[in-house]
Amino acid sequence: MTQFTLIRPVLKVCSLILLVFGLMMTVPLLMAIIYHTGNTAAFSNAIALTVGLAAGGWLLSRSHRINLLTPRQMFLITTTSWVLISLTGALPFLLIPGFCDISDAVFESVSGLTTTGSTVLTGLDTMAHDILVWRSILQWVGGLGVIGMAVAILPFLKVGGMRLFQTESSDWSDKAMPRSRTMVTMIIYVYIILTFLCTLAFMFTGMDSFHAVNHAMTTISTGGYSTSDSSFAQFADLGSHWVAITFMILGALPFAIYVHFLVKRNWRVFNDQQIRGFLLTILIISIIVTLHLMSDAGIDLLHAFTYATFNLVSVITTTGFASGDYSQWGNLAVAAFFFAMFIGGCSGSTSGGIKIFRFQLLFMMMQESIVRAVHPRAMIRRYYNGRAVDDSIVLSAVTFVFIMLLSLVIITLLLAFTGLDLTTSLTGAATALMNVGPGLGDTIGPAGNFSTLPDSSKWILSVGMLLGRLEFMTVILVLTPTYWKS
Amino acid sequence: MTQFTLIRPVLKVCSLILLVFGLMMTVPLLMAIIYHTGNTAAFSNAIALTVGLAAGGWLLSRSHRINLLTPRQMFLITTTSWVLISLTGALPFLLIPGFCDISDAVFESVSGLTTTGSTVLTGLDTMAHDILVWRSILQWVGGLGVIGMAVAILPFLKVGGMRLFQTESSDWSDKAMPRSRTMVTMIIYVYIILTFLCTLAFMFTGMDSFHAVNHAMTTISTGGYSTSDSSFAQFADLGSHWVAITFMILGALPFAIYVHFLVKRNWRVFNDQQIRGFLLTILIISIIVTLHLMSDAGIDLLHAFTYATFNLVSVITTTGFASGDYSQWGNLAVAAFFFAMFIGGCSGSTSGGIKIFRFQLLFMMMQESIVRAVHPRAMIRRYYNGRAVDDSIVLSAVTFVFIMLLSLVIITLLLAFTGLDLTTSLTGAATALMNVGPGLGDTIGPAGNFSTLPDSSKWILSVGMLLGRLEFMTVILVLTPTYWKS
Ligand SMILES: [K+]
Ligand SMILES: [K+]
Numbered sequence: 010m011t012q013f014t015l016i017r018p019v020l021k022v023c024s025l026i027l028l029v030f031g032l033m034m035t036v037p038l039l040m041a042i043i044y045h046t047g048n049t050a051a052f053s054n055a056i057a058l059t060v061g062l063a064a065g066g067w068l069l070s071r072s073h074r075i076n077l078l079t080p081r082q083m084f085l086i087t088t089t090s091w092v093l094i095s096l097t098g099a100l101p102f103l104l105i106p107g108f109c110d111i112s113d114a115v116f117e118s119v120s121g122l123t124t125t126g127s128t129v130l131t132g133l134d135t136m137a138h139d140i141l142v143w144r145s146i147l148q149w150v151g152g153l154g155v156i157g158m159a160v161a162i163l164p165f166l167k168v169g170g171m172r173l174f175q176t177e178s179s180d181w182s183d184k185a186m187p188r189s190r191t192m193v194t195m196i197i198y199v200y201i202i203l204t205f206l207c208t209l210a211f212m213f214t215g216m217d218s219f220h221a222v223n224h225a226m227t228t229i230s231t232g233g234y235s236t237s238d239s240s241f242a243q244f245a246d247l248g249s250h251w252v253a254i255t256f257m258i259l260g261a262l263p264f265a266i267y268v269h270f271l272v273k274r275n276w277r278v279f280n281d282q283q284i285r286g287f288l289l290t291i292l293i294i295s296i297i298v299t300l301h302l303m304s305d306a307g308i309d310l311l312h313a314f315t316y317a318t319f320n321l322v323s324v325i326t327t328t329g330f331a332s333g334d335y336s337q338w339g340n341l342a343v344a345a346f347f348f349a350m351f352i353g354g355c356s357g358s359t360s361g362g363i364k365i366f367r368f369q370l371l372f373m374m375m376q377e378s379i380v381r382a383v384h385p386r387a388m389i390r391r392y393y394n395g396r397a398v399d400d401s402i403v404l405s406a407v408t409f410v411f412i413m414l415l416s417l418v419i420i421t422l423l424l425a426f427t428g429l430d431l432t433t434s435l436t437g438a439a440t441a442l443m444n445v446g447p448g449l450g451d452t453i454g455p456a457g458n459f460s461t462l463p464d465s466s467k468w469i470l471s472v473g474m475l476l477g478r479l480e481f482m483t484v485i486l487v488l489t490p491t492y493w494k495s
Numbered sequence: 496m497t498q499f500t501l502i503r504p505v506l507k508v509c510s511l512i513l514l515v516f517g518l519m520m521t522v523p524l525l526m527a528i529i530y531h532t533g534n535t536a537a538f539s540n541a542i543a544l545t546v547g548l549a550a551g552g553w554l555l556s557r558s559h560r561i562n563l564l565t566p567r568q569m570f571l572i573t574t575t576s577w578v579l580i581s582l583t584g585a586l587p588f589l590l591i592p593g594f595c596d597i598s599d600a601v602f603e604s605v606s607g608l609t610t611t612g613s614t615v616l617t618g619l620d621t622m623a624h625d626i627l628v629w630r631s632i633l634q635w636v637g638g639l640g641v642i643g644m645a646v647a648i649l650p651f652l653k654v655g656g657m658r659l660f661q662t663e664s665s666d667w668s669d670k671a672m673p674r675s676r677t678m679v680t681m682i683i684y685v686y687i688i689l690t691f692l693c694t695l696a697f698m699f700t701g702m703d704s705f706h707a708v709n710h711a712m713t714t715i716s717t718g719g720y721s722t723s724d725s726s727f728a729q730f731a732d733l734g735s736h737w738v739a740i741t742f743m744i745l746g747a748l749p750f751a752i753y754v755h756f757l758v759k760r761n762w763r764v765f766n767d768q769q770i771r772g773f774l775l776t777i778l779i780i781s782i783i784v785t786l787h788l789m790s791d792a793g794i795d796l797l798h799a800f801t802y803a804t805f806n807l808v809s810v811i812t813t814t815g816f817a818s819g820d821y822s823q824w825g826n827l828a829v830a831a832f833f834f835a836m837f838i839g840g841c842s843g844s845t846s847g848g849i850k851i852f853r854f855q856l857l858f859m860m861m862q863e864s865i866v867r868a869v870h871p872r873a874m875i876r877r878y879y880n881g882r883a884v885d886d887s888i889v890l891s892a893v894t895f896v897f898i899m900l901l902s903l904v905i906i907t908l909l910l911a912f913t914g915l916d917l918t919t920s921l922t923g924a925a926t927a928l929m930n931v932g933p934g935l936g937d938t939i940g941p942a943g944n945f946s947t948l949p950d951s952s953k954w955i956l957s958v959g960m961l962l963g964r965l966e967f968m969t970v971i972l973v974l975t976p977t978y979w980k981s
Binding site: 080081084166168340341343344345347348371374375377378379380381382383385400401403404405407408410411412415418421422425426428429430431432434435449482485486489491492 | 566567570652654857861863864886889891893894896914916918920968975978
């Protein structure tokens with residue numbers, strides 16, 4: 010394959026994605042016009058630039074018909090399109106006069122699209138509604154993009170152990186393409202329905218429609234952007250907390266399962282090894298933290314359970330909403346929340362992190378190791394959800410974890426080099442790579458904000474967020490000489 | 496195999512090990528007698544108890560002839576003998592009236608034997624010489640024990656990827672037993688010769704014979720116990736630092752290679768993939784830290800290079816000598832030293848940590864992943880030191896890393912539960928599991944001491960040190976029901 014035939018279909022798909030993304034900006038533009046926020050010009054120009062770029066790319070590649078994409082092209086499409094929408098997503102922030110500089114604009118856009126939700130903006134409570142809506146849309150679109158990637162692209166790239174989720178409908182043969190498309194279409198419907206239900210549920214707890222819509226978009230996408238500097242703590246009632254807990258969990262479950270449910274109308278589809286593992290993990294840690302809060306801080310059961318579960322689910326689903334500063338809950342809670350950041354939700358969801366199935370594969374290997382040590386000649390077969398798992402899937406899942414840890418080390422060192430202390434560097438790197446949002450420490454903790462970091466740190470974190478969101482290998486691969494050798 | 500025939504040979508071997516260990520205590524006893532330290536009774540009683548215990552075990556198992564040990568028995572021997580010598584090694588500290596309580600005594604003994612080198616004792620500079628020598632002997636014996644374990648036992652247990660180092664001479668068939676014994680005997684000679692050379696080199700730099708012998712024992716064993724509360728900073732000259740750097744590195748190289756060198760008289764045996772990777776890692780990080788020290792702290796090249804290399808080698812070989820408080824060297828140095836703790840030296844050496852060869856296997860997998868992603872049908876063969884490496888070795892090495900990380904999480908959480916902050920808990924768990932010595936933070940940092948920790952934390956750390964030293968699986972295995980089912 011020549012570089013030309015490699016790149017042309019990539020350009021075409023990326024142009025299409027960029028076009029759709031540009032059209033999304035009409036929502037905040039309409040709000041700017043209706044509410045006279047003064048940002049009409051900024052959003053119009055951002056749309057013009059984005060759509061213009063898309064049109065340019067389309068013209069360059071128009072003569073090319075896309076039949077079937079190769080894995081190599083899919084890697085390039087994934088990385089390029091995320092970088093392009095990250096940069097164009099920053100345009101509205103950048104084009105509003107005196108709003109923020111380019112480091113902040115790109116950071117905020119990347120943090121939105123990767124559904125990380127770390128923010129460099131302050132004064133959210135009094136910010137123009139069009140900007141707040143744009144932030145929420147960034148997360149909502151980003152969340153959908155990630156599910157699509159996990160369902161339609163990653164399962165048949167030999168990276169990250171995602172081949173575990175390769176099904177007939179994620180086969181990319183010519184024949185299976187329509188089925189794969191149907192799956193993606195149904196997932197979009199599910200995503201919209203869940204967002205709508207979440208909005209209604211929030212309004213039912215007394216939230217006004219603006220806050221309800223925004224938080225629904227950032228909850229289901231496990232994004233974590235809020236409309237207040239105090240994040241979710243702006244809502245005092247326990248009801249809204251439980252709505253958020255429910256929809257954060259729903260956002261962190263595999264969306265393909267919802268589609269199976271709609272097709273089969275059978276609740277048993279939810280009896281899935283990944284879902285069981287995920288819910289059990291939440292339950293166990295939540296009970297421990299609740300008991301700790303009750304005994305240490307003397308909070309009553311209902312409040313302790315609500316706050317413990319909310320903050321845990323927020324961290325474990327990598328949403329990153331804060332309600333109360335859990336770094337004040339004692340050393341055990343801080344350590345538990347630090348490690349929970351790495352867990353993440355289910356594969357094929359909007360959540361980040363290492364993901365439950367990789368931990369399950371690692372635990373299988375540990376059990377195997379024990380059996381093999383005692384019975385050296387034992388024949389061991391692994392099964393996941395009733396399906397045989399070969400060594401190569403385990404090895405690629407393990408490689409994912411290793412690359413993640415290596416990235417964690419490198420980004421921590423780079424952040425330390427920009428002058429951040431070990432706690433800020435380490436938890437900042439972790440929260441970016443896992444797409445969680447808040448870190449630990451005085452600066453970037455649940456009660457803090459990323460605005461005071463040096464620009465160099467912000468760029469490093471932006472790269473980290475994209476790296477984590479694209480499951481590392483997708484990005485690293487297109488940067489290697491191996492990829493470009495034909 | 497019945498539990499009886501399983502345990503009896505185990506008891507016999509453990510009794511022998513305990514007997515030899517008990518006789519080691521005659522060295523501090525002699526010193527107590529000669530120097531009138533007042534500890535004669537303590538050491539005599541400790542010897543009586545240890546030798547008595549050994550004799551009891553021997554009598555119970557005497558009728559049994561040991562022919563060939565099974566892997567199951569080797570797991571049990573390893574764990575039991577380390578626990579037994581850890582407890583009896585604490586007797587001298589415990590039997591000296593008013594010296595310390597049982598938590599401290601066991602901690603100090605475990606920290607010594609596992610060559611961790613974290614100390615709960617203060618006032619080392621004025622402490623009786625017999626106690627200081629006993630601490631050094633603990634580390635020296637522990638270091639030798641670890642090499643023996645890595646050369647003669649671990650390579651044919653299916654854990655930790657150590658099968659990579661299975662050679663003819665580490666085959667446990669009847670025929671190969673004498674060869675395996677010769678290897679261990681030769682390693683003991685090499686260990687003694689290196690200790691002797693290190694003592695001479697230290698004396699050459701102006702150290703008196705007592706300090707030279709003690710530091711030689713704790714340098715070659717990468718143990719890190721010192722004769723002063725200020726650790727290695729008591730020696731101001733750069734010469735002694737370079738002697739320590741040299742012998743810490745020599746202690747962290749595979750001892751089997753020294754034996755090959757003595758047999759083959761050919762320097763090319765040192766051209767080993769593990770050694771190359773280890774030295775290259777030290778060189779690169781050392782240069783970075785040196786440049787950082789020169790530019791940030793304005794130290795001249797010679798001093799910066801000496802202190803950077805000394806502290807880096809001390810951490811990376813898991814010796815844990817401190818010379819200057821590197822936590823004052825800026826954020827990059829702190830972060831770099833934190834991660835360096837995990838690297839460790841070569842397999843078959845006295846050092847702890849994850850070990851270089853496991854990182855090399857992980858890097859191989861990463862490269863493979865990249866090739867496989869672009870060329871899905873590529874046939875890839877792995878080689879280590881020119882030898883084919885199958886999936887099962889890689890998987891068991893990876894399982895080691897995973898169990899280590901899981902232990903790190905659990906021990907950090909337990910330490911946090913005993914009231915330690917995240918930095919102390921996390922770096923305390925890491926320094927114990929990796930057998931390094933000092934952690935980070937105000938309490939257990941390079942300038943600190945473990946004496947102020949709660950007793951519960953000390954016991955958790957003692958378990959952690961043993962767990963790390965025995966490469967996790969050896970301990971975990973004998974605690975599982977799978978092991979005891981025949
Ligand atoms: K998030
Ligand atoms: K050590």
